Amino acid sequence: MSSIPNRGLMQRLLIRKTVEQVQRETESSPLKRTLGPWNLVFLGIGCIIGAGIFVRTGNAAALHAGPAVLLSFLVAGIVCALAGLCYAELSSTLPVSGSAYTYSYTTVGEFAAWIMGALLLLEYGLAASVVAVGWSGYVVSLLGDYGIVIPLELTGPSGHPILRDGVAVLAADGSPMTSLFNLPAFLICVALGALLVFGVSESAKVNNVIVAIKMTVIVAFILIVGWYVIQHIDTLKANWDPFIPEATGADGEFGWSGIFRAASIVFFAYIGFEAVSTAGQEAKNPKKDMPIGIIGSLVVCTILYILVSIVMTLVVNYKSLNVPDPVAVAVDALGPQWGWFAKIIKAGAIIGLTSVVLVLMYGQTRIFYTMARDGLLPKMFATVHPRFRTPWINTILVALLTAVAAAFFDINTLGDMTSVGTLAAFGIVCLSVIWLRTTHPDIARGFRVPLYPILPAFGIVACFALIFTVETRVLIFFGWYALGAIALYFVYGMRNSRLNKGEDQLSGPEMPEFKEDAINR
Numbered sequence: 251m252s253s254i255p256n257r258g259l260m261q262r263l264l265i266r267k268t269v270e271q272v273q274r275e276t277e278s279s280p281l282k283r284t285l286g287p288w289n290l291v292f293l294g295i296g297c298i299i300g301a302g303i304f305v306r307t308g309n310a311a312a313l314h315a316g317p318a319v320l321l322s323f324l325v326a327g328i329v330c331a332l333a334g335l336c337y338a339e340l341s342s343t344l345p346v347s348g349s350a351y352t353y354s355y356t357t358v359g360e361f362a363a364w365i366m367g368a369l370l371l372l373e374y375g376l377a378a379s380v381v382a383v384g385w386s387g388y389v390v391s392l393l394g395d396y397g398i399v400i401p402l403e404l405t406g407p408s409g410h411p412i413l414r415d416g417v418a419v420l421a422a423d424g425s426p427m428t429s430l431f432n433l434p435a436f437l438i439c440v441a442l443g444a445l446l447v448f449g450v451s452e453s454a455k456v457n458n459v460i461v462a463i464k465m466t467v468i469v470a471f472i473l474i475v476g477w478y479v480i481q482h483i484d485t486l487k488a489n490w491d492p493f494i495p496e497a498t499g500a501d502g503e504f505g506w507s508g509i510f511r512a513a514s515i516v517f518f519a520y521i522g523f524e525a526v527s528t529a530g531q532e533a534k535n536p537k538k539d540m541p542i543g544i545i546g547s548l549v550v551c552t553i554l555y556i557l558v559s560i561v562m563t564l565v566v567n568y569k570s571l572n573v574p575d576p577v578a579v580a581v582d583a584l585g586p587q588w589g590w591f592a593k594i595i596k597a598g599a600i601i602g603l604t605s606v607v608l609v610l611m612y613g614q615t616r617i618f619y620t621m622a623r624d625g626l627l628p629k630m631f632a633t634v635h636p637r638f639r640t641p642w643i644n645t646i647l648v649a650l651l652t653a654v655a656a657a658f659f660d661i662n663t664l665g666d667m668t669s670v671g672t673l674a675a676f677g678i679v680c681l682s683v684i685w686l687r688t689t690h691p692d693i694a695r696g697f698r699v700p701l702y703p704i705l706p707a708f709g710i711v712a713c714f715a716l717i718f719t720v721e722t723r724v725l726i727f728f729g730w731y732a733l734g735a736i737a738l739y740f741v742y743g744m745r746n747s748r749l750n751k752g753e754d755q756l757s758g759p760e761m762p763e764f765k766e767d768a769i770n771r
Contacts, residue, residue, distance in 0.1 A: 443649020
């Protein structure tokens with residue numbers, strides 16, 4: 251073992267991996283430049299379309315923006331585009347594959363990488379819980395169509411009132427019934443965690459089928475429900491009166507403040523586009539193709555999201571959409587004669603969301619594994635099962651974490667925590683571009699963010715501005731979470747960092763390959 255270099259505090263916080271070092275860590279899986287702009291656009295659409303549109307749109311409309319939630323999608327799309335351009339520059343500048351954790355470690359330094367790792371726990375771990383809750387809502391709804399009823403007490407977050415059609419369900423004594431925990435959400439996390447322990451990997455062919463199912467469901471919803479809206483526009487247009495509900499006086503409840511508050515919620519529907527930026531090594535012409543792939547996929551998805559929000563808020567009143575399965579509620583409003591279509595939509599959503607939970611959980615285990623290999627987390631997070639060749643202890647812990655969060659917390663709280671963590675991570679990515687331009691101005695860049703430094707700086711401001719539209723209780727939790735993460739770094743991470751000790755990160759078990767292009771929400 252190498253002796254630990256004598257470094258000052260700031261030197262230790264800012265210690266960085268070199269580009270060459272990260273290259274050595276990823277050279278075992280060389281990539282070919284085979285992706286053109288359209289490949290990247292479709293990759294981005296497949297990555298973005300997922301739980302956000304199936305789950306969080308209804309919450310944003312019902313509680314904050316009303317029909318004007320379509321404007322919230324536009325705001326969130328612009329913020330994501332700013333971050334996406336920064337991802338494109340980093341992926342074309344640093345010839346490595348990896349998450350924002352790797353980018354931070356190579357640009358700003360180890361402390362920023364540690365913070366990024368903590369933020370990615372919110373982006374991946376809690377996002378899996380949000381998706382699991384949405385999955386539960388669609389499963390309960392579909393089973394109900396076939397007369398299979400799960401006890402209401404086992405379908406919601408702990409201690410929350412049980413609602414049916416927006417109305418509280420009363421017990422025999424007249425008091426409101428409350429949920430014990432969300433059993434289906436708990437079970438799907440545990441089941442998929444078990445599959446990951448045994449080494450489940452998605453092939454590109456299976457992923458393409460799932461993406462096709464999700465896209466078909468979204469387009470079919472827009473066309474059929476949109477046709478129904480057009481046929482009944484005289485009566486349904488009342489659901490858009492007013493288009494922007496009058497502000498209640500509470501911060502973020504309707505009015506323009508509600509639109510921006512809803513933007514931080516529907517932002518969840520966009521995260522996942524960073525998987526496009528990780529394809530920078532495979533793009534035929536990164537300088538031209540990466541911005542087309544990122545911005546093109548964001549534009550297409552923004553249009554789809556706006557169309558979904560239009561037909562959804564017209565076919566039912568926005569006040570009825572504060573549910574885990576808003577698309578199902580909208581389809582059910584068409585009437586019993588459309589029951590066959592409702593079942594298809596719900597089944598398609600369940601298939602797509604199952605894949606999303608699986609890949610998000612895998613993504614989290616991968617981040618923990620990488621951090622453990624770097625010495626920033628205990629070695630057990632990098633312990634590979636001798637038979638299944640998976641980080642089994644790591645995976646079990648992630649499965650239990652996501653399962654408990656999905657079972658006992660409500661979807662709005664989980665979603666807000668996810669959005670805050672992701673927005674902060676995107677802000678750091680924008681900062682990394684400015685940092686790298688300053689410290690390494692001459693390094694070769696396949697793509698440069700236009701209007702530098704205006705767009706990266708505006709990306710930082712926009713990300714943190716959306717963070718502060720979130721409820722105070724979530725911000726307080728985030729503050730304590732950040733302080734806890736910082737304390738843990740000084741107590742454990744800094745003392746055990748292999749980079750600080752001068753050790754070789756390459757010595758250790760290798761992770762089996764897993765398709766990253768399936769990361770989607």
